Amino acid sequence: DTEVTQTPKHLVMGMTNKKSLKCEQHMGHRAMYWYKQKAKKPPELMFVYSYEKLSINESVPSRFSPECPNSSLLNLHLHALQPEDSALYLCASRPPGQGNTEAFFGQGTRLTVV
Amino acid sequence: GDSVTQMEGPVTLSEEAFLTINCTYTATGYPSLFWYVQYPGEGLQLLLKATKADDKGSNKGFEATYRKETTSFHLEKGSVQVSDSAVYFCALSDHNYGQNFVFGPGTRLSVLP
Numbered sequence: 206d207t208e209v210t211q212t213p214k215h216l217v218m219g220m221t222n223k224k225s226l227k228c229e230q231h232m233g234h235r236a237m238y239w240y241k242q243k244a245k246k247p248p249e250l251m252f253v254y255s256y257e258k259l260s261i262n263e264s265v266p267s268r269f270s271p272e273c274p275n276s277s278l279l280n281l282h283l284h285a286l287q288p289e290d291s292a293l294y295l296c297a298s299r300p301p302g303q304g305n306t307e308a309f310f311g312q313g314t315r316l317t318v319v
Numbered sequence: 320g321d322s323v324t325q326m327e328g329p330v331t332l333s334e335e336a337f338l339t340i341n342c343t344y345t346a347t348g349y350p351s352l353f354w355y356v357q358y359p360g361e362g363l364q365l366l367l368k369a370t371k372a373d374d375k376g377s378n379k380g381f382e383a384t385y386r387k388e389t390t391s392f393h394l395e396k397g398s399v400q401v402s403d404s405a406v407y408f409c410a411l412s413d414h415n416y417g418q419n420f421v422f423g424p425g426t427r428l429s430v431l432p
Contacts, residue, residue, distance in 0.1 A: 247422035250420075304350070304412045307353060307365045310362040311362050313362045
């Protein structure tokens with residue numbers, strides 16, 4: 206299994222809603238990532254978890270709250286988002302500490318905040 | 320900090336034309352280099368990679384050579400197809416700080432029949 210699975214594929218939420226994005230991989234990778242991608246832009250790093258511990262937080266607003274309950278699962282909890290947070294949210298996984306390996310990306314969740 | 324520069328395009332080619340997308344990088348360490356491709360509405364897929372100087376990565380007719388002396392990793396394909404239409408991202412990962420990727424801005428390629 207060489208897949209990173211993200212659910213849901215599409216999400217529309219109001220600014221007062223609370224929702225969660227889910228990411229799952231069964232490749233035994235111990236580093237998992239959240240990226241945000243706006244249209245016609247490269248992915249922008251949000252968070253990195255290494256061995257289920259948060260290792261990088263790129264100064265992301267607190268309305269985004271990551272969680273890594275186990276080595277296979279990564280969540281991104283969303284609360285009180287703004288319309289400018291509408292984007293494609295990508296999850297990726299990678300063997301940790303191995304700078305010569307590639308990251309495996311999920312298909313993304315297309316988020317629209319109304 | 321580390322950075323990646325690539326031609327942003329859009330690049331429009333006719334089918335069977337030769338493709339070059341330039342990519343140069345700056346890094347304080349000794350990076351690995353990657354090309355990722357993103358088709359419309361999808362996530363990123365690894366196209367090829369190279370982990371040390373003079374390595375050549377290749378896949379699906381695409382090639383790129385890691386040139387340390389020119390800090391470059393240009394992507395080439397001898398004969399593009401309509402199905403190659405996508406956005407191509409050059410990226411690096413430093414061996415010393417291997418937890419993050421630094422992406423270039425992306426190059427949008429359109430191939431016309």
